[in-house]
Amino acid sequence: MEVVTFGESMVLFSTDKSLPLEYVHHFNKQMAGAESNVAIGLAKLGHRVGWFSKLGDDPFGRYVLHQIRGYGIDTSRCISTPDAPTGVFFKEQRSRGKTQVYYYRHHSAASLMKPDELDEEYLSGFKILHITGITPALSSNCLALTRKAIAVAKERGLKIVFDPNVRWKLWDSEEAARKIMLELADSADYVLPGLDEGELLTGLSQPEDIAAALLKPGVTGVVVKLGGKGAYYKSAQHSGYMAPFPAEEVDPVGAGDAFAAGFISGLLHGEKLEQAVLRASAMGAIAVGFNGDVEGLPDETELLHRMNSKDD
Ligand code: CKP
Ligand code: MG
Numbered sequence: 001m002e003v004v005t006f007g008e009s010m011v012l013f014s015t016d017k018s019l020p021l022e023y024v025h026h027f028n029k030q031m032a033g034a035e036s037n038v039a040i041g042l043a044k045l046g047h048r049v050g051w052f053s054k055l056g057d058d059p060f061g062r063y064v065l066h067q068i069r070g071y072g073i074d075t076s077r078c079i080s081t082p083d084a085p086t087g088v089f090f091k092e093q094r095s096r097g098k099t100q101v102y103y104y105r106h107h108s109a110a111s112l113m114k115p116d117e118l119d120e121e122y123l124s125g126f127k128i129l130h131i132t133g134i135t136p137a138l139s140s141n142c143l144a145l146t147r148k149a150i151a152v153a154k155e156r157g158l159k160i161v162f163d164p165n166v167r168w169k170l171w172d173s174e175e176a177a178r179k180i181m182l183e184l185a186d187s188a189d190y191v192l193p194g195l196d197e198g199e200l201l202t203g204l205s206q207p208e209d210i211a212a213a214l215l216k217p218g219v220t221g222v223v224v225k226l227g228g229k230g231a232y233y234k235s236a237q238h239s240g241y242m243a244p245f246p247a248e249e250v251d252p253v254g255a256g257d258a259f260a261a262g263f264i265s266g267l268l269h270g271e272k273l274e275q276a277v278l279r280a281s282a283m284g285a286i287a288v289g290f291n292g293d294v295e296g297l298p299d300e301t302e303l304l305h306r307m308n309s310k311d312d
Pocket of ligand 2: 163165256257
């Protein structure tokens, strides 16, 4: 197996109308979650992936599980619990490309994940562990689970890719978020912050300075995502800006996860940092062009086509 990730996936209710949610009568049911988005992105590209979580023993939990399993992702370490429901969230369309999310995930099943449930042997079977800053924000047990997974991954030789994915609605204070994000960033091999997340972590505002500050001993590469302006990448040997892929922005949610999936796929192909960032950027550009987090993600052929037509 190649990549393992874990975190909360939820049922997403989205709308086709650009209206405040109080005026919306019909919703589309989809599934979303940063880590499962990455898992699905990788699975669609042909990689062998494992994802686990704790889901409510309820119809939404079964729906999420069936969706993720349907992509050929290994869900054998997922736990179902009668003690709490599967989380849900709603996405409001403010105007084209502008969205707002409302979570109903407090005390959800996933927030009950805990460190002693981690199957350490299972982790040994993978090359890369992907983690995000969402999971440690769910509960103190989820934070402990994240720390344990990192420790086990290091012990067993997995590379760690960390996407801060700061969600202010989940953190009690900016200080707590910064402290934990920095701890996780320092323990990763690759860190993929957005510009605002890089600013939060370092107090710096230029991509070059942010990347230099996060490239601590033990960290191999940092990629600062700049949205429509591309990305800046840095390792001990190489650094540079990646120009953005042309993209029509329909829904930016999920773009960061698509970027992470592309980046990890590049690592698995043995690509150099710049080439992996190119792959990541193409994935991000594809992801902003459709509604939903994963529905429009490409297979390997489509992705290569997009990468080769960058300057057309
Ligand atoms: O950073 P992204 O826009 O790629 O992440 C989107 C996901 O997990 C979305 O699917 C949502 O469920 C979440 O991030 C979250 O918890 O906010
Ligand atoms: Mg993100």
